[in-house]
Structure formats: C-alpha cells, structure tokens
Amino acid sequence: MSRAADLLARVRLIRTNSIGPVTYRQLLLRFGSAEAALDALPDLATRGGGRPPAVCDVSVAQREIEQVSKLGARYLAIGEGLYPRALAEADGAPPLLIAKGDLGLFERPMIAIVGARNASAAASRFARQLAWDLGREDVVVVSGLARGIDTAAHDGAMETGTIGCAAGGIDIFYPPENEARQRRMFEVGVVLSETPPGYEPRARDFPRRNRIIAGLSAGTVVVEAAPRSGSLITARMAAEMGREVMAVPGSPLDQRAQGCNGLIREGATLVQNAAEVLEAVRPGAGGRVQSPTTQFQGPIPVAEPAADERARVEELLGPSPAPIDDLVRMSGLASGAVQLILLELDLAGRLDRHAGGQVSLRTG
Structure with missing residues (x-):
C-alpha cells in the first residue's frame, strides 16, 4: 500500500x-x-x-x-519514526498528530511548564525566566498556548525551542491575542494538534490537549494553579504516566498558589529554579524519557x-x-x-x- x-x-x-x-x-x-x-x-x-x-x-x-x-503542516502517525517517542508510550496517545514547525525539537529533552491563565505578574516573570534558563540547557519547553503562565513559558523559550499544544485546529488561534505568538512558533518552534484544521476548541478538548503536554514531557512544572484547575489535570496525567511532577510554592494567601502548594503536600517535587528542575528529571537519562517508538507489525492472530x-x-x-x-x-x-x-x-x-x-x- x-x-x-x-x-x-x-x-x-x-x-x-x-x-x-x-x-x-x-x-x-x-x-x-x-x-x-x-x-x-x-x-x-x-x-x-x-x-x-x-x-x-x-x-x-x-x-x-x-x-x-x-497549511505547510504534516501528519505524525503513531508507530512511525517522527512521532515523539515519549508520547507514543502514554495511554491514550493521539494516533495522528498534525504538526507545523521544527520537528527536530522532538529529539531534545522536553519539560512542560503550565499554570494559571489569570497569573500574577510575579509568576509570569518567573515562568518566563525558568523557560529561558531551561532553554539554555538544551531543554525544549512544552505548554498549551493559553493565556498567563503558558504564554510566559512560550515567550521565554521562543528562541531556544518551544512546543505549543493546541486544543483546536492548528490554524485556529486561541486565544486570539496569541495569533502572532503562534505564527512565530510555526517558524522557530512547533505547534501540535490532534484535531482537523478549522476545528474550534470546546471545553472538553482542553483536558485532551493536556494529556499531550504531559505525554511529551519528562516532567511537568506547575507555576500557580487554583484548586481544580486545568493545570492540576495536566499534573495528574503526568503522574499517571510515571513522569515527574514539580510545583513552585506560593503564598498561602493567594488562591492561585493553593493548587501548587497542594501538589507539594501530596508529594510533588518543590522547585524554585531551573537547576532544581533539571535535578529532578535527570537522574541519568539527560532529561530524556527513553521510550521506543510503538510499532504496529500485526496482524495479531486471535x-x-x-x-x-x-x-x-x-x-x-x-x-x-x-x-x-x-x-x-x-x-x-x-x-x-x-x-x-x-x-x-x-x-x-x-x-x-x-x-x-x-x-x-x-x-x-
């Protein structure tokens, strides 16, 4: 065929x-x-x-x-060489991804940075600096193209390597104010989607998007997250996949810090800088999740x-x-x-x- x-x-x-x-x-x-x-x-x-x-x-x-x-994009099929290895081993990994950008980024270690959409100025500054520092260590920063922490993380890693996971079609700019940022990522980063072009994201699509963020990454860092937020869903998915979950502590007086503080109380690794993130995910594998690409060589007779x-x-x-x-x-x-x-x-x-x-x- x-x-x-x-x-x-x-x-x-x-x-x-x-x-x-x-x-x-x-x-x-x-x-x-x-x-x-x-x-x-x-x-x-x-x-x-x-x-x-x-x-x-x-x-x-x-x-x-x-x-x-x-659109100048291409399909990545699970079981084929260009499909990200770590994601292929995650439960419920998308069978087909649509990708536009520098696919060579998949060969480098990946860390997710996620957090509140209504992030504080201090948290946004921290996320941007953390992404920049990780990029200088050859780490690719993965996030969800949302407002707040996601936007700050992408900005910090724009020149060193960042991957944006879209909940809608790859040609849909959501939120609209991120259009220029997403177009820039087409050139210097990668934008991924599992939905067809033109698809407008709905509420149920964001948790599905979050599993891609977690699955791509050796670890997920949460920077500000209210209780029951989407960022905590990403952290839970990362934990279920056996990936490292890290959280940045915050003031108990700020509701946006309650999710992170709760993660730390439940066993997530407390991190305050890039060195601590790298220490958590690099016990010997250079930050890379070493997983073979799933191959379909059937049929399996039953x-x-x-x-x-x-x-x-x-x-x-x-x-x-x-x-x-x-x-x-x-x-x-x-x-x-x-x-x-x-x-x-x-x-x-x-x-x-x-x-x-x-x-x-x-x-x-």
Missing part, C-alpha cells in the same frame, strides 16, 4: 466518531493496518451486538489532508471467542469501571481474547473506556 493510501485510511479511521485513541491502537495491533481495520469494522460491531459505525467518508478525509498540506466466552466477559462488566487485567484474570481467558471482545463491544457502542486501562458497560 502506498503511503498516501495508508494516510488516507488512518485519517478515515481516527475521524470515525466511535473510534478513540485506545480503540484505534487496538484495531491496528489486531489487523496490522488502518485499511484492514476499516474493512473489519462492520463485522466487529455486529459481533458486539450493535450497528456498524458510520465511517468517515473518503472525500472528508481527502479534504482534511489537502488542508494540512496547504481465535474468534465462543458465545459463552463473550457472555462470561459481559457478565463481569457493569456500570462501574473495572480494570481490564481483572477481567482477564476472572474470566480465565487469554488477554488477546478479552481485548477482542472488548473491542467488539466498543465498536458496537456498548463500552466506555476510562483512564488507567479500565472499562465499563454502557447503560441506556
């Missing part, structure tokens, strides 16, 4: 509404290619007791690919589960999330068989996937 045909199939697969990152990876591991996975969708969904998903139309996918090309085996797995499922490892252990079935049954239920619209490799049976 040509690279163009493979890319078209990958775009169609991930733009199909019922297919998320985990389902996508399971399909490619099972069938070896996006094209083979597309062919298998109707049968899999029927065996799971549902209707086949409405697959993204060829013309829609072709139009997106043309838009990406016109015998079709019998009716009683499917029933056994469904009986173990309920509305509360359960670890997949527990389903394997309690069902007595091979892991591949359980994963195939879950894949069928997922494509039939009867399964919900949760963080930490947990699943539940969809009700209603």
Whole structure:
C-alpha cells in the first residue's frame, strides 16, 4: 500500500466518531493496518451486538489532508519514526498528530511548564525566566498556548525551542491575542494538534490537549494553579504516566498558589529554579524519557471467542469501571481474547473506556 493510501485510511479511521485513541491502537495491533481495520469494522460491531459505525467518508478525509498540506503542516502517525517517542508510550496517545514547525525539537529533552491563565505578574516573570534558563540547557519547553503562565513559558523559550499544544485546529488561534505568538512558533518552534484544521476548541478538548503536554514531557512544572484547575489535570496525567511532577510554592494567601502548594503536600517535587528542575528529571537519562517508538507489525492472530466466552466477559462488566487485567484474570481467558471482545463491544457502542486501562458497560 502506498503511503498516501495508508494516510488516507488512518485519517478515515481516527475521524470515525466511535473510534478513540485506545480503540484505534487496538484495531491496528489486531489487523496490522488502518485499511484492514476499516474493512473489519462492520463485522466487529455486529459481533458486539450493535450497528456498524458510520465511517468517515473518503472525500472528508481527502479534504482534511489537502488542508494540512496547504497549511505547510504534516501528519505524525503513531508507530512511525517522527512521532515523539515519549508520547507514543502514554495511554491514550493521539494516533495522528498534525504538526507545523521544527520537528527536530522532538529529539531534545522536553519539560512542560503550565499554570494559571489569570497569573500574577510575579509568576509570569518567573515562568518566563525558568523557560529561558531551561532553554539554555538544551531543554525544549512544552505548554498549551493559553493565556498567563503558558504564554510566559512560550515567550521565554521562543528562541531556544518551544512546543505549543493546541486544543483546536492548528490554524485556529486561541486565544486570539496569541495569533502572532503562534505564527512565530510555526517558524522557530512547533505547534501540535490532534484535531482537523478549522476545528474550534470546546471545553472538553482542553483536558485532551493536556494529556499531550504531559505525554511529551519528562516532567511537568506547575507555576500557580487554583484548586481544580486545568493545570492540576495536566499534573495528574503526568503522574499517571510515571513522569515527574514539580510545583513552585506560593503564598498561602493567594488562591492561585493553593493548587501548587497542594501538589507539594501530596508529594510533588518543590522547585524554585531551573537547576532544581533539571535535578529532578535527570537522574541519568539527560532529561530524556527513553521510550521506543510503538510499532504496529500485526496482524495479531486471535481465535474468534465462543458465545459463552463473550457472555462470561459481559457478565463481569457493569456500570462501574473495572480494570481490564481483572477481567482477564476472572474470566480465565487469554488477554488477546478479552481485548477482542472488548473491542467488539466498543465498536458496537456498548463500552466506555476510562483512564488507567479500565472499562465499563454502557447503560441506556
């Protein structure tokens, strides 16, 4: 299959509404290619007791690919060499990224700096200086192109290397006042998105964006964060991925410091300068998360589960999330068989996937 045909199939697969990152990876591991996975969708969904998903139309996918090309951007596919290695190993990593800028930055150590949108002047100055100091140590600064701390971090690392993770399409400037900054990053940094060009971000897209920030980085530094803020979501995701979580302490009288102080109380590393950040993430790997690129070399042969085996797995499922490892252990079935049954239920619209490799049976 040509690279163009493979890319078209990958775009169609991930733009199909019922297919998320985990389902996508399971399909490619099972069938070896996006094209083979597309062919298998109707049968899999029927065996799971549902209707086949409405697959993204060829013309829609072709139009997106043309838009990406016109923007001077390119696709990065998980399992291929240009895809960031550390992100490829994170749960729920985007199967396709759209990137514009200097892709060589992915070969350098990466640290995320995130924080409050309504940041204080002192915190913004600190974040800008921290990013500058890290850049002088050959570290690439990752952030989310938001107001406040994100903006300060990008500015501090603009000349040494910064990566912006967008919640919307790569051609959408959000917030609008960051348009000039984002255009500059197209030239000297990198801007990443997992959504199609023209896509306007919604509230649910920002936590999804945050997992990319955490997944790219050896560690995440939080500079000012109110309780229950998006920055704390990024920190939690980083911790779940086994990455270093660091926080800058602040005054207990400032609500914007409560999130950071809480992280430190819960075990995050207290940092006050670039040297302490580097000390936390460089125990011997130079700040780089050494992870092999995931390769899809399937298909993986798995015998079709019998009716009683499917029933056994469904009986173990309920509305509360359960670890997949527990389903394997309690069902007595091979892991591949359980994963195939879950894949069928997922494509039939009867399964919900949760963080930490947990699943539940969809009700209603």
